Amino acid sequence: MTKRVREYRPGSAFPGVIGRTVDESTPAWPAPLRAKQGAPDVIVIVLDDTGFGHLGCYGSPIRTPNLDRLAAEGLLYTNMHTTALCSPTRSCILTGRNHHSNNMAGITEISTGYPGYTGVIPFENGFLPEMLLRHGYATFAIGKWHLTPAEQTSAAGPYDRWPLGRGFERFYGFLGGDTHQYYPELVYDNHQVDPPKTPEEGYTLNEDLADTAIRFIADTVQVAPDRPFFLYYCTGAMHAPHHVPEEWSDRYRGAFDDGWEAYREQVFRRQVDLGIVPEGTEMAAHDPDVPRWEDLPAEERRLYARMMEVFAGFLEQTDHHIGRIIDYLETIGRLENAIIMVISDNGASAEGGPTGSVNENKFFNYVPESLEENLAALDDLGGPKYFNHYPWGWTWAGDTPFRRWKRETYRGGISDPFIVHWPAGIRTSGEIRRHYAHAIDILPTLLEALGIEPPASIRGVAQSPIEGTSFAGTFDNAGAPERRTTQYYEMIGHRSIYHDGWKAVCPWPGPSFTEGGAFGQPISAETLRDLDARGWELYNLREDWAESRNVAADHPEVLQELITLWYIEAGKYSVLPLDGRGVERFAEPRPQITPDRKRYVYFPGTQGVPENTAVRVLNRSHVIAAITDIPPGGAEGVLLCHGGNTGGYTLFVQENRLHYIHNYVGSRVFHLVSGEEVPEGRVVLSYQFEKNGEPEIKKGKGAPGTARLYFNEQMVAEMDLPLTTPILFGLGGSLTCGRSGGSPITPAYTPPFPFTGTLHRVVVDVSGERIEDHEAEIRLALARQ
Structure with missing residues (x-):
């Protein structure tokens, strides 16, 4: 017969009996943390850069049947607001505090040294998963994070502001603001991993994230079916790059040939018919930054229409994989008692510029888009070759019926789709709610729905007041009073x-x-x-x-x-x-986890060193020296690289020649090749850049200079670089040593292209010393090995 386990509350007196021996004693156990019986699961789905007029249930012609289902079986809100930018909004959702209270005035990469702007979310602003853990919840984060200071996202940590440091038990996704959908830079818990498949094998990030979410849920419910879970599911979509296989984008062939004005008119009429937009509303006027479709040349219309077809296919594919999670919950009987909230982090994005973009990194480097280059990319849009984004006209259309877009605090930037689905807890369905609300209101709403009080402290840290206000009263009452009457907004001066x-x-x-x-x-x-x-x-x-x-x-x-x-x-x-x-x-100077230095050493196997913590070679003289042993017959592979197909540099050996490539924001490639073969044995393979001019940052031009390749002290190639990348290699571009990671900087090789010789280390010197010192460094390296 199974003996009954006696339990007691941890911290209280031991209720058993302690005798001289076990047979004279009675055991008792500290009770494990268990959730309240019947506690609902919680799923918060955060879409990226999705405008008020993008989802089918908000009047769009883009097919989103799974999100539409959630709205039809739940509630659709028409007056939810965000901060106009991603990281700030996400901080509001998870803490219930305003973005400046979270020190998240902008994305982490543009943090500055003022309270409200540092990008460091204080521990006194507890995260929702930290609160739910105390009530027996399993907690998972999937997809985009973008809430850790950019300088703290390398393998050196610190890890206390990574997802697992802020209350999530499991994480699978990417830490930065965006990532390649075919070659993502993935982190599993606290370590970087490669995608499970290649693009050639059919890999896309949307499918991978949904697979992992289902696996995380299954891992919990099959072992502990009574344990509720919190899933924070953040797609990389619909942020650039707009990546999706043709089978999805081709479904929309010709659908947008009438242009963005026609899209707005169509969506606006449907929004009025659906009751989303009040009768008598006057749609915002034609945006002065957006050309009229009828005035555009035919070739531009063809390009822009295709860019929107790709976006639409991307959104439908995103909806499909969200639908797989919904279907799984239904299959295992967890959908009925799951609170599902769906929101976008800001309005549609204008980062594609007036003519669209095939490389978002140009925007960040002040490099204007070339219509000719974009037209040449037309047939490959949506594939892994480009980092594409649609033009302003479709941004404006995606925010119908409002004016403007992401980064601005007009309604187009801050009014976003919001859906709540909870069949077991909401008696009505298919209704519209018009109450004014903000992202900071989501956390207190969930806590009220779960019957949980905000904690006074978390891990010994006294908690600041929650600044949001619950709107749970609107779930069953369309006439409930509006509780948010005041809300400020600020984003990059707007x-x-x-x-x-x-x-x-x-x-x-x-x-x-x-x-x-x-x-x-x-x-x-x-x-x-x-x-x-x-x-x-x-x-x-x-x-x-x-x-x-x-x-x-x-x-x-x-x-x-x-x-x-x-x-x-x-x-x-x-x-x-x-x-x-x-x-x-x-480019604002920020504190680093180690003091600034002039010499960086990387070892083979290093991967995923993010932009903000990697050696910064831009606009300065520098030397990259790889200390190698080349076996008989030669070797090949990457020595050091930084970036991806949006821009970067790579030093590698191929066909017994040393190569250096500087990919200038995907527009120009400067390729330097040694004039003779790499010798066998111990050899230092190096690249030197000697700056000979000043950068013109606002013109999209980094410092010019002379590039040279060396075998030990012997120069084997030289060329002039008229310009280089001025500001950064990309938000998702990271540094790797001994192999390539992410998307390929050059089509000359296929990642990971590991180095097949012996690579001892790569030294990067940014002291700006001239070639004489470079030669001394080589001699010293040879003497030590």
């Missing part, structure tokens, strides 16, 4: 505030780039005074739902009250100082 049906907006650099100038302009004190005097707009959202009529001149007293209120909120939540700079913030 400001707005909502209060009781009114909204004031101070756009920066202006209402459009045509009217105000290029994105990323710094804000001086004089400029700010002028903006506060003349730059604010006012909208009555109860009468003008789409922000189409500026009524500032009619209600100056309301506008002044809202401007004052914005500054009050800014003081409360550490919003100041305003910083309108864009790309320049990528």
